[in-house]
Amino acid sequence: MVVDTVREEQAIRQLTERLVENFGGSYSVQHIDAVVGRARRRFEGHPVRQFVPILVERSARRELERSDAAAAVTQPDTGRTRRVAKHKADSGDGRLPGALRETWLTNKRLVSAAVAAVVAALVVVTVVTVALAVRRPSAAPTEAPGVSSLALVRGVVGSEKMSFFQDPKVAEVLARSGVKVEVDSAGSREIATSVDLGKYDFAFPSSEQAAERIQRQRNVSAKYIPFSSPMAIATFTPIADLLAKAGVVHRGPVSTFDMAPYLRMVGNNTRWDQLGDNTAYPVRKNVLISTTDPRSSNSAAMYLAIAGYVANNNTIVQGTSAEQDVIPTVSRLFVGQGYTQSSSEGPFDAYLASGMGPTPLVWIYESQFVDATVRGQIKPDMTLLYPSPTILSRHTLVPLGEAGDRIGRLLSTDPDLQRLAAVHGFRTNDATQFAAVTTDHKIPVAADLIDVITTPTFDTLERLLDGVGKSYN
Incomplete structure (x- = not known):
């Protein structure tokens, strides 16, 4: 199974920004990045990725809070110490009366155990969901909370465009627009004559002639020529x-x-x-x-x-x-x-x-x-x-629905996708992009x-x- 890390990377960036906002007054951005990196490495090699950003943030935040509290103890006369002490007084700490302190610690242990049980249950549910998805390829992927869902768009393209659509940089640009594109390849005339287009959102042969035949067959008037x-x-x-x-x-x-x-x-x-x-x-x-x-x-x-x-x-x-x-x-x-x-x-x-x-x-x-x-x-x-x-x-894209039309517009107008098309050897509307690639x-x-x-x-x-x-x- 190929692990899709685009959404995970976005979530990691977002949680790092939250931690910088919360702890930036006490630590440098580099230190917070390092804490996040250490937390993330604990989950390397695990195929279930949906909840990794949640667990990474939980672990990193706990480490930063512990370090913050320790730093306050070593500086008893600072305003920061007073803020930490007040936080502890509000939350309950070792200075509470014996019976009350024991009750608070017991409740705290119960809450911690409950949280751990919930997280464990979520991971088990996720494993079962992924296993079912492997058996049922058509099942929609489960999205992690806080990560925007990407709309899956499927297309069939001429084989000479496969390296473009398989480029991680292209996938990243498309993800910023909220879409994930999966493509199959076929000969362009084959696309127009024998491929079952009913399961695709767009067809992208290599010529206007093949595209014209598809338009006739599917009664589609729209088309895009991005390169x-x-x-x-x-x-x-x-x-x-x-x-x-x-x-x-x-x-x-x-x-x-x-x-x-x-x-x-x-x-x-x-x-x-x-x-x-x-x-x-x-x-x-x-x-x-x-x-x-x-x-x-x-x-x-x-x-x-x-x-x-x-x-x-x-x-x-x-x-x-x-x-x-x-x-x-x-x-x-x-x-x-x-x-x-x-x-x-x-x-x-x-x-x-x-x-x-x-x-x-x-x-x-x-x-x-x-x-x-x-x-x-x-x-x-x-x-x-x-x-x-x-x-x-x-190269002419024929949209077979609203999702395919969206891809046609993006490929034709998004400056980053046009630049990446030139990197993959295509001539775009801006001749300077292709010239820059071939000159370099x-x-x-x-x-x-x-x-x-x-x-x-x-x-x-x-x-x-x-x-x-x-x-x-």
Whole structure:
């Protein structure tokens, strides 16, 4: 079971502030922090966390009160001593008459025992509640008193956004707004065609085309586009140099990958070992970019849209005749790959882990490469290319209810969430955020995207995808 500490951290901060307010006249903030830290460490490793802040405050307050009383005894002439003495006189102390003192001490012991019994009972109840919650995942979590309840919002997202939603800093910002987001991942076209959206509050595919289909199916007019990412190619320096000699890659501060000569290579079944002066990668397999499955993934659909545009004499595919003309050409780009995965996370993970051998060229979102660089996963010989032309994939959130609409608004307007999106490689409405991230990490990206095309209409793209799908059979 993964322990969620966001609410606990908030409660610890709040109780520390209360203790500083109560005891700040006697102790420094650092001393009070240390007392709270010692009290909290007693509960390390315990899976039941709901009542930890209550028990921590009780223990810390008791320690501070004992120390405060001891300090007063050593300074009998101060005003503080008089205040403590008055408190003791009001509460009952050792100077009371014998019978009365014994009665007071007996009652005090009874009260202490009762308090301890109540706390023990609460912990037992909590353990039973957590055990039941483990057996019934849908049960709502029990909240500790004094800690604001977070509204649980569930979504299904393209896999390239999983690292963003799993970021603890993102969770913390969302918690400040009173929500906790849980997401599942799927291919963007899969989200639009086969995922059961009835159990989610929002759908967040990677393109407006997939979002449009969801809107039609669910009769939803609202949508949010909090960030975007152009399509790109992840490769290795030796491969880029080899393709530069073949006239496919054009070197520069930001290198580009010319789709026209590449399509000619694919049409001629060109193998890597047939490229001239090839000592870097002399393997007997066709030159092909590794993609996801176009029948389930948006990134592959964007690859199809670009290839269709180039195959159609650099014109957006429109009409039945143009569709039929380009399908044989673009189908070769996919069928020749063999098995392909359903979401963009798979081939990029293989690129990061396996190196140049199995995946010399991988079709990705620019955001994936930037995100991996920020996290220190990019090795020195890995490099980023921009296809010419490329497409800007606009990640589009479709709310499926009021809770999903709230997430769409937060992702689009909250400055901290927009900044964190840039850290994860996405281009937000504020271009300076993305520029700051790429500059700080020395990532050579295209500052201004010039050679960008628009996608075909939703229906045209669907027919192209269906045509490619039939080529697999």
